[in-house]
Amino acid sequence: MGDVIFMPLTVAIGQLNPAAGDLAGNVRKICSFVATAREGGADLIIFPDRAITGYGGVDLVNRQGVVEEELLLFEEVRGASEGISVILGSERMGSLVSEGSEGDVQAHDLFDCILNLKGVRVGVLRGELSVDEVSRYGQGLGVDLIANLVARPFSVGGRGRVMDRLTWVAMECGVGVVQVNMVGGDGGFVFDGGSSVIDPGGVVEFAAPQFVEGVFIHTIGSKTELPPSLSEIEVVYDALLIATRDYLQKNGFKRAVVGLSGGIDSSLTATICADAIGPGNVTGVSMPSEITSSESREDALLLAENLGIEFREIPITTIFNEYLRTLREEFGMRVGGVAEENLQSRIRANILMAISNRFGHLVVATGNRSESLVGYCTLYGDMAGGFAPISDVPKTMVYRLAELVNETAGFERIPGRVILKEPSAELRVGQRDTEALPPYHVLDEILKALIDEKKSVEEVIDSGYESEIVLDVIRRVRESEFKRRQAPPGVKIVSSIKEAL
């Protein structure tokens, strides 16, 4: 391990939560962060990649005029950065650097540029560090510090791998690394921040907290106490909460409405909403039919009371009967079967959408990843909504999150019976999810192998699952693709692993 090189450079991490497409608003925030950093004595402030456009502005950046607008806005940043150097990343223009009065900028092969500041050579690089490329240089990299600007979508288990890589690069090349990451929910992804400074010996000397926006000032070479590290499931809960909060906020919604079935998915979703935007801004609606058990009705009410959200019960029986009568008398059609099950789910969606249209609530959909992948959900029914917080959360993880909620609260905030009872869509008398699907722990393992690990059906069967079950799962996944194409937006939690790393 190399010695820690003392570099009397004070760096501010601009851990920014930009809004996709709101270029002017993002630049206002960037300028205020620059002022804060300067007041805090920083020589340099580093922002994440895509700081001006936001992450979701990918379509936008291909639009005529946006490149020009981004450049003009960066000149505003430059104008506001007297006495301090500023670095930020742009999807179309690479790394943008305002060198300040102290610094100067040189071109470089590997880096987007090198900023010389107070005798420190800062190599600026957008996007994930390529270990292959960096390792070719090793100790001959020719910089003292790497400023690495990223906008890395959060994924379960992703952070450990990133930190390993940063540590490896620092030690291999004998340089310090400052990696600045975006924070907040944007464009179908969530960003966890957690920007960090690694010393040339591979030791983390500073880390900004995860999921918190702000300016974090650190003098290179000093060692600061690190924020307490969260468990994997705590991080996931925070990710869902921030994603939900930002989706509502960035799309101009103040209130959310959630259909409460008394089941675990809608209970967790309502809890996330209450924690994200405050219980006073959430309405839970129970819409029982004649099939709905009294336990489910009680549990929906109890959950709403525990969360402190508004609760309404709107029975759907008479509307449902009127559909059945109309279809029978006008069409000669006895509904029955899946048509009858889906009809109930769609009546509930219509009611929630009517509330949304009338009062401006966002309808928050409650489906999880496991049921979405196998199509165990109703298009225009329980799939309806403006945002689906847990749509990328496997059912087994839904249970872990519900248990975390209760542990954190110190009481059964999500009623214990909701967690313990056997899952049922309650669209037919006596219906149970396991009539149609394998138990969720088995289903989730098979889905992980087939979808996330891209194993072939044969490999999955060879690893010990019944071929009949595996073939049924893959058939369901294929046949329900048309439903997922019309699903509401959600936030990638599991599915972004491959894309992100």
Place this chain on the structure above:
Amino acid sequence: MGDVIFMPLTVAIGQLNPAAGDLAGNVRKICSFVATAREGGADLIIFPDRAITGYGGVDLVNRQGVVEEELLLFEEVRGASEGISVILGSERMGSLVSEGSEGDVQAHDLFDCILNLKGVRVGVLRGELSVDEVSRYGQGLGVDLIANLVARPFSVGGRGRVMDRLTWVAMECGVGVVQVNMVGGDGGFVFDGGSSVIDPGGVVEFAAPQFVEGVFIHTIGSKTELPPSLSEIEVVYDALLIATRDYLQKNGFKRAVVGLSGGIDSSLTATICADAIGPGNVTGVSMPSEITSSESREDALLLAENLGIEFREIPITTIFNEYLRTLREEFGMRVGGVAEENLQSRIRANILMAISNRFGHLVVATGNRSESLVGYCTLYGDMAGGFAPISDVPKTMVYRLAELVNETAGFERIPGRVILKEPSAELRVGQRDTEALPPYHVLDEILKALIDEKKSVEEVIDSGYESEIVLDVIRRVRESEFKRRQAPPGVKIVSSIKEAL
């Protein structure tokens, strides 16, 4: 212009309509085309790009095992091609050539390879010919004939530009060109075929018909009568028809159900369905409310009679009233406004989906591109469906298509009143589209400028439109993005121009 060089080579064009992901089925068809070509005396058969996987199999080709499967299947094609050379394109592996007993294959800089066959040097190239690259070679290209394999999504006006380019390349380089294009609907696009042979003087010596699958045999150097050329609007109608037919067929649906409002969008959509899969396989459902005019009800019935499709009328009034009563009594909510309008649209969707779930019809959605872009449509209401044939057709083009239908039929197959009456969603008494939107000819021009030509708002205003109208249009486009994200799949007709050329 160069002289026509006589090359006694007989080429078969394998104008194929593959199904995305059905690799084995596509290869069976390829082998049968190879046999037909051999029986017809061809020395060589050329297939389009992505012949084995189909166009929509892009996700699929990234899956483990698919590359191996495609290679194995090409060995089957090779085995079935005794006495004839075969060329086809693959997304992952480039041009695949079975040289046959007569031919031999060489590597090349510009071309994927060169096939020497009966003294003719055939340069094989996947994807659109790059004029820049080819022109560098000019007369020194070193081949006699270019075999160009494409899978080019159809777009309005695209064919003329392609033919200009092919002619230019032939003349510039003094070579013949055979361009083989895919045909049929696949993965959100439609392909028009129209494969053609250009002589070294730039003259089209053969053209396969548009929208027809088959083996077309042509001896290079001879001149065949060209198929009659279709008007632009005839081509669009054929494109929509083929896209609809193939979407249903490739997804295993035999029957379609369409909600008939008596308006022009649903009338055109039902006509396309009837022509695509036969009137006996189409059900039209009129779902009047108290707001629906008697004219609309009559026009829906008259259209169904003209088309010869099954017709049902299912009034939604009692269901609608039951929603209003339930929401009033259980929630204390007077619905009214947009909530009330959307509720009617969503009741209709529920009825169509119940018919779909009960009898297995595909619900065909009736929305056009103009209203989709400005969000003048109801999510989970008129936007509901498995396929949306005219979702990329501007409203002004909907009128031209309806007029074409009637001209072709020689009578008012789509009732004249449907074409003449002022457009209305009929979700509120006296409602007219023009209360909310500019007249459609103006709206379509503004949308074309903003969306297709990517002009800035300022440019569009400067070109002579009222700023208030342009700003309202762009606001509507932005605010309705969330609806389009949940729209059913359709077929790109206008929007693919940029992607395709």
